[in-house]
Amino acid sequence: MLENFLTKTTFDSYQDFIENFKIRIPENFNFAFDVVDEYARTEPDKIAMVWCDDKAGEAKFTFGQMKYYSDKVANFFTSIGIGKGDPVMLILKRRYEYWFCTLALNKIGAITIPATHLLSTKDIVYRNNTADVKMIVCVPDPEVVQHVEEAEAKSPTLMHKALIGPTRAGWLNFTKEMEKASDIFIKPQGNNAARNDDIMLLYFTSGTTGMPKMVNHNFAYPLGHILTAKYWQNVKDNGIHFTIADTGWAKSAWGKIYGQWLSGCAVMTYDYDKFHPKNLLHVIEKYSITSFCAPPTIYRFLIKEDLTKYNFHHLKYCVVAGEPLNPEVYKQFFDATGIKLMEGFGQTECTVAVATYPWMEPKPGSMGKPSPGYDIDILGPDGKVCEVGEIGQIVIHTDNRKPVGMFNGYFRDDELTKKVWQNGIYYTGDTAWRDEDGYYWFVGRADDIIKSSGYRIGPFEVESALLEHPAVLECAITAVPDPERGQIVKATIVPSKNYHPSDELAKELQEHVKKVTAPYKYPRIVEFVTDLPKTISGKIRRVQIRDQDQIE
Numbered sequence: 001m002l003e004n005f006l007t008k009t010t011f012d013s014y015q016d017f018i019e020n021f022k023i024r025i026p027e028n029f030n031f032a033f034d035v036v037d038e039y040a041r042t043e044p045d046k047i048a049m050v051w052c053d054d055k056a057g058e059a060k061f062t063f064g065q066m067k068y069y070s071d072k073v074a075n076f077f078t079s080i081g082i083g084k085g086d087p088v089m090l091i092l093k094r095r096y097e098y099w100f101c102t103l104a105l106n107k108i109g110a111i112t113i114p115a116t117h118l119l120s121t122k123d124i125v126y127r128n129n130t131a132d133v134k135m136i137v138c139v140p141d142p143e144v145v146q147h148v149e150e151a152e153a154k155s156p157t158l159m160h161k162a163l164i165g166p167t168r169a170g171w172l173n174f175t176k177e178m179e180k181a182s183d184i185f186i187k188p189q190g191n192n193a194a195r196n197d198d199i200m201l202l203y204f205t206s207g208t209t210g211m212p213k214m215v216n217h218n219f220a221y222p223l224g225h226i227l228t229a230k231y232w233q234n235v236k237d238n239g240i241h242f243t244i245a246d247t248g249w250a251k252s253a254w255g256k257i258y259g260q261w262l263s264g265c266a267v268m269t270y271d272y273d274k275f276h277p278k279n280l281l282h283v284i285e286k287y288s289i290t291s292f293c294a295p296p297t298i299y300r301f302l303i304k305e306d307l308t309k310y311n312f313h314h315l316k317y318c319v320v321a322g323e324p325l326n327p328e329v330y331k332q333f334f335d336a337t338g339i340k341l342m343e344g345f346g347q348t349e350c351t352v353a354v355a356t357y358p359w360m361e362p363k364p365g366s367m368g369k370p371s372p373g374y375d376i377d378i379l380g381p382d383g384k385v386c387e388v389g390e391i392g393q394i395v396i397h398t399d400n401r402k403p404v405g406m407f408n409g410y411f412r413d414d415e416l417t418k419k420v421w422q423n424g425i426y427y428t429g430d431t432a433w434r435d436e437d438g439y440y441w442f443v444g445r446a447d448d449i450i451k452s453s454g455y456r457i458g459p460f461e462v463e464s465a466l467l468e469h470p471a472v473l474e475c476a477i478t479a480v481p482d483p484e485r486g487q488i489v490k491a492t493i494v495p496s497k498n499y500h501p502s503d504e505l506a507k508e509l510q511e512h513v514k515k516v517t518a519p520y521k522y523p524r525i526v527e528f529v530t531d532l533p534k535t536i537s538g539k540i541r542r543v544q545i546r547d548q549d550q551i552e
Contacts, residue, residue, distance in 0.1 A: 001035065001038070001039070001130070001223050001262055001264055002118045002226065002230065002262060002263060003024055003265070004024075004026075004034075005024050005025075005026075005223055005226065005262070006021070006022065006226065007020070007022045007024060008020050008021065008022070009243065010176065011074075011359070012359075013359050014117065014357055014360055014369065014504070015324070015366070016116060016336065017231070017359065017372055018370075018372045019427015020327060021210065021227075021231075021373065022372075022373075023090050023223050023224070023226060023373070023404045025220050025223060025404065026194060027196070028193055028195055028196060028218060028219075028277060029104055029196055029219055029220055029222075029223065030106055030107070030193075030194055031103075031219070031222040031258060032070060032103040032104075032106035032279075033106075033107065033187060034108045034163060035102055035222070035261055035262055036048070036063055036066050036067060036070070036079055037067050037359035038065045039063035039210065039261070040063045040066065040067035040068075042186040043061060043063065044063060044064030044067075045062050045064060045207060046062060046063050046238075046264070046549050047060055047061075047062055047063045047238075047240075047266040047409040048061050048062060048063045048065075048066050048261060048266055049066075049096065049099065049266060049267050049269055050240060050266060050267075050268050050269070050287055051096050051108065051268075051269045051270075051271065052269075052270055052271070052283065052287070053094075053270070053271035053272065054270075054271070054272040054273060054279060057271075058459035059096065061096065061099075063261075066099065066100075066103060068183050069178070070099075070100050070103035070104045070107065070177075070185075071104075071107070071182070071183050071185035072100075072178050072182065072183050072185075073100045073104035073178050073181070074102075074103075074104035074105075074107045074108055074182040074185040075182040075183075075184075075185055075223060076104075076174075076178055076181040077104055077105070077110070077135075077183045078108060080135075080159075080160055080172070081159070081160075081174065081424075082105075082110055082134065082135055082160075083108060083109075083110065083192075084108060084109035084110060084117040084188065084192055084194060084198075084338050085109065085110065085111065085130055085162035085198070085199070086108075086110045086111065086134045086135070087111040087113055087131045087133050087134055087202065087518070088101070088105055088111065088112060088113065088129070088133070088134060088136070089113040089114075089115050089124075089127065089135070089136045089137070089138065089406060090102070090112060090113065090114050090115065090137050090138075090371075091116070091117055091119070091136065091137070091138035091139060091144055091148070092137065092138065092139055092164070092247055093114045093117050093139050093141075093246060093247065093248075093271065094246060094247060094269050094270065094271035095139055095164060096211070096269065097137075097164050097174065097178075097270065098247045099257065100178070101137055102257070104185075104443060105365045106189075106194070106200065106219075107185055107187070108188070109188060109192070109193060109194030109198060109524070110401075111131075111199050111200065111201070111202055112200065112201050112202070113127065113131055113201075113202045113203075113204070113249050114201075114203065114249070114252065114253075115127065115204070115248050116246060116248030116249065117138075117141055117143075117246075117248065118145050118248075119144075119147060120147060120247070121146075121147045121150040121151050123147075123340070123384050124136075124147055124148060124151035124153045124155075124177070125154045125155060125205055126211065126212075127212075128151060128154075128155035128158050129155060129156075129157070129430060131202055131214060131216065131411070132157040133155065133157060133158055134157055134158065134159050134160070135158070135159060135160040135161070135162065135178065136148055136158065136160075136161050136162070136172055137162045137163075137164070138161075138163060139164055140163055140164055140165045140166050140168075141272075141383065143224070143350060145163065145168070146369060148161060148410055149161075149170070150369075152171070152385075153177075156292055160172060161175070162340070163466070164475050164523045169451075170274070172383045173211060176332040178405060183418075187228060193260075194219050194552045195212075196218060196219050196220045197217065197218050197220075197408075198217055198218060198219055199218060199408075199411070200216050200217055200218055200219045200341065201215075201216075201217040201221060202215065202216060202217075202411055203215040203217070203249075203250050203348050205348050213410045213413065214410055214411035214412065214413070215250075215348045215349050215407050215410065215411075215519065216224075216407055216408045216409060216410065216411040217405075217407055217408070217413075218408055220404060220405070221258075221405050222257075222258035222259070222262065222405075223258075223262070223348075223404055223405065224351040224406070225253065225254060225259030225262070225351050225354055225405060226257045226259050226262055226263070227259070227261025227345075227351055227352050227371050227372070227373070227405070228254050228255075228261050228346075228351050228405070229241070229258070229262065229264070229350045229464075230254070230259060230263040231355075231357055231358070232319060232342070232344050232352045232355040232356075232357060232371075233255065233259070233260075233291055233293055233317070233319050234291060234316075234317040234319075234342075234358050235259070235260050235263050235265035235290075235291050235534040236263070236264075236265060236290055236291070236316075237264035237265060237266060237461075238266070239261065239265045239266065239290035240266045240267070240287060240289050240290050240291075241265050241267055241268065241286065241289070241290065241291045241292075242267075242268035242283070242287075242292050242293070243255020243258050243267070243287045243292075243293040243294070244270075244293070244294040244295070244298055246281075249323065249348075250347075250348040251321075253291075254321075254346070254351070254352070255267075255293050256269065258395075265290075268283070268287055268341070268464065270283050270288055272499065273345065275298075275301075277301045277302055277304070277410055278305060280298070280302070281302065281305060281307070281310050282352055283309075284310070284312065284315060285310045285311055285312065288314040289314060289319070290314050290316055290317070291315075291316065291317040291319075292315060292317070292318045292319075293319045293320070293321065294320065294322075295320065295321065295322030295323055296320055296322065296323050296324070296325050296326065296329060297322075297323070297368070297474070297534065297539075297540070299325070299329050299333055300326075300473065300474060302333070302403055302465075302469075303329060303332040303333050303336060304473065304496070304497075306337040307321060307337060307338070309335065311335060315337075315339065315340070315344070316335075316339075317338075318340075318341050318342070318518040319341065319342045319343070319344055319346070319355075320321070320341045320342070320509050321344045321345065321352075322342065322440040322539055323539055323540065324343070324365065324367070324460045325341060325364065325365060325468065326342050326365065326460075326463060326464040327364035327365045327464060328464065328467045328468045329341075329467065330362075330364035330365070341362065341364075342356040342357075342358075342362055342363050342370060343355070343356050343365075343366065343367050343368060344350065344354070344356065344364065344369070345367040345368075345394075345430075345440070345442065347428060347430075348407075349406065349407040349408045349426075349428075349521065350374075350403060350405060350407065351371075351403070351404075351405035351406070352371055353370065353374045353376060353394075353396065353403075354368055354369065354371065354376060354394075354440050355366030355367065355368045355369070355371060356369075357369070363435075363437075363439050364462065365441065366435075366439040366440060366441050367432070367439075367440045367441070367442055368440065369438050369439060369440065371403075372503075373401070373403045373404060374396060374403050375396065375398070375400065375401070376394065376395070376396060376397075376440075377394075377395050377397060378390075378391075378393065378394060378395070378432060378433065378434055378440075379392050379393055379395050379425075379427075380392040380393075381426045386433065386434070388433075388434060388435060388436050389433055389434075389435070390433060391431055391432070391433045391443050391456060391458070392431065392432075392433070393427055393428065393429070393430065393431050393446060394428045394430045394431065394432050394440070395425050395426060395427050396425070396426040396428065397424060397425055397426075398421075398424050398425070398426055399423070399424025399425070400424075406426075409421065410466050415526075423533060427447060429446050429447075430442065430444070430445060430446070431443040431444055431445070431446055431449060431458070442456045442458075442460060443458035443460060443461075444459045444460055448475070448478075448487055448542055450478075450479040450487050451479075451486055451487055452479075452482075452485045452486060452488055452489065452520070453484075453485045453486065454522065455520050455521075457465075457489060457520075459476070459477035459478065459522050459542065460477075461517060461521065462477045462491070462513060462521050462523065463476065463477050464516065465473050465512070465513045465516040465517045465521075466491060466493065466509060466512070467524075468512070468516060469508075469512050470496060470499075471496055471497060471499040471505060471508070471509065472493055472494075472495065472496060472509070473494045473496040474493070474494040474540075475492065475493045475496075475532075476491075476492045476530055476532050476540045476542050476545055477490070477491055477492075477523065477542075478490050478492065478542050478545045479532075480525055480548050481550055488524045488525065489521065489522065489523045489525070490523055490524070490525040490526075490527065490549070491509070491523035491525070491526050492527045492529055492532065492545055493509070493527070493528050493529070494528075494530065494531060494532060495528055496530055505528075506526035508527075509523075509526060510522050510523060510524075519522075533545065
C-alpha cells in the first residue's frame with residue numbers, strides 16, 4: 001500500500017530519511033476509498049481492528065467488514081440528507097461504530113467532528129453553532145444524551161440526532177438504521193466528490209486559554225500520518241498497534257486509523273470507562289500487541305506494576321507523546337522490559353513534527369530530531385535563531401513548503417490563524433532548546449514558563465527531578481505570584497504507595513530538587529493531592545491548578 005504514496009519506503013539512516021522521504025498525493029485522495037476499500041478489494045480478510053471492552057466484549061473487523069459497514073452507514077447518512085461538506089459530530093468514546101462513521105463521512109465528503117463524551121451542554125451548544133453541526137451521533141450514555149438534548153434548542157443547524165443501540169424518542173436508532181441500509185455505496189463523482197483541499201476533519205482543541213479553536217484538516221491529512229505510524233511508531237504490516245486515546249482527540253487520528261492502516265497494520269481498541277494499569281497490561285499481553293503508544297502518564301503507572309508477571313514477547317516497540325517523558329520513567333521501563341521508549345512531538349495542528357526515529361539512539365527526555373518535510377527551528381523573542389542550549393519557541397517554516405498533514409488554519413478564525421502563522425512561520429507556542437547533536441528538548445508551553453527572580457524555569461525539568469524520588473508517583477509544577485520574586489515554583493504531588501503527606505516529606509523533596517537540579521528551581525510550595533487534573537487524553541492540566549490557586 002505505501003508504495004502507492006511514497007517515492008521510497010525504506011531508509012538506511014536518519015540522513016537518508018530526511019533527504020529522500022517524499023509523499024505523493026494523488027488527485028482527489030480519499031482515505032476510505034483509496035486505502036480501506038482497496039484493501040477490501042485485494043485482501044478482504046486482512047485484520048483492520050481488534051476491539052475489546054472492560055465488560056468481556058470482544059470483536060475483530062477485517063477491511064472487508066470495514067467497507068461493508070461504512071457503505072451501510074454512508075447510505076444511512078445520505079438518506080437523511082447528509083451530503084458533501086456537512087459537519088457531523090461524533091461522540092462515540094471508543095465504540096467501533098466511530099470507525100464506521102468516520103469512513104462513511106469520508107466517502108460522502110462530509111466533515112467529521114470528533115468530540116469527547118465529557119462535554120457539557122454549554123460545550124455542545126458552542127460546537128454546534130461555531131461549526132454549524134447538522135447531525136450528532138453519540139453513545140447511549142445518559143449524561144451525554146441529556147447534554148445533547150439540552151443543547152438542541154439552542155442549536156438551530158442541528159437536524160438529526162442518532163443514538164447507538166437503544167431506541168429513544170426524538171432520536172434515530174443508529175444501529176437499526178445501519179442494519180437496514182444497503183451495503184453498496186456508489187462513489188460520488190464530479191462536483192459531488194471530495195477534493196484534496198476540502199475540509200475532512202475539524203478538531204476542537206482543548207486549549208489552555210479562551211474558547212476551543214477549530215483545527216481544520218483537509219482530505220490529504222491521513223497521508224501525513226505515514227510519518228507518524230510507519231516511521232515513528234514503527235508499526236509493521238499485519239502487526240497490531242495499540243495507541244491509548246479516546247476518539248474525541250487528535251491522538252486517535254495519530255494512532256488508531258490513518259497511518260496504521262496505510263502501513264497494513266491492525267489497530268487495537270480497548271473500550272474502558274476507568275483506567276486500571278493491570279487491565280491495560282492484560283490487554284497488551286492477551287492480544288499480542290506488537291507496538292504501543294501512550295502518554296507519559298500511562299507509563300508512570302505501568303512502571304509501578306510488576307511487569308515481570310506479563311508475557312510481552314510480541315511487543316517490540318514503544319513510543320511516547322503528549323507530554324515530555326521524564327528520564328526516570330524511561331529508565332525504569334527499560335530496566336523492566338528492555339524496550340527503549342521513543343519520544344515524539346506534534347500538535348493537533350500537524351502530524352509528528354519532531355521524533356526519535358528508529359535510526360536514532362534515544363536521549364531520555366529529548367523529543368528527538370525534526371521529521372522529514374518539516375522545516376523546524378527554535379526562535380527567541382527577538383525572532384532570531386537560538387544558539388545551542390538556548391531556550392526559544394519551536395516554529396515551523398512553511399514559506400517554501402507546508403508539511404503534508406499540517407492544518408490549513410483555524411476554521412472561521414482568520415485573526416487567530418494570523419496570530420500564530422506569520423510571514424510563512426507557524427509558532428507552535430511550545431518552547432524547547434537544541435543540543436549540539438541536533439536533538440530537541442522540550443521545556444514547556446510558552447505560558448507555562450516560570451519567571452522567578454530573573455530566572456526562566458521550565459516545569460518539566462523540576463518535575464523530572466521530583467519523579468526520581470520514590471515518594472513521587474505524579475507531579476505538576478506551576479507558578480504562584482510572589483511580590484518579591486515575581487513568581488515562585490509550586491509542586492502539586494501525588495505520593496506513591498506507602499508514602500504519606502507531611503511537612504517532613506515536603507522538606508525532603510525540596511532538598512532532593514536542590515541536589516538534583518539548580519537550587520533556585522526548587523519548589524517553595526509543596527501541596528500533596530490524591531490526583532492531578534488531566535484532559536481525557538492524559539495530559540496534566542496545569543492551567544486548572546493555576547486557576548484554583550488564584551481562587552484560593
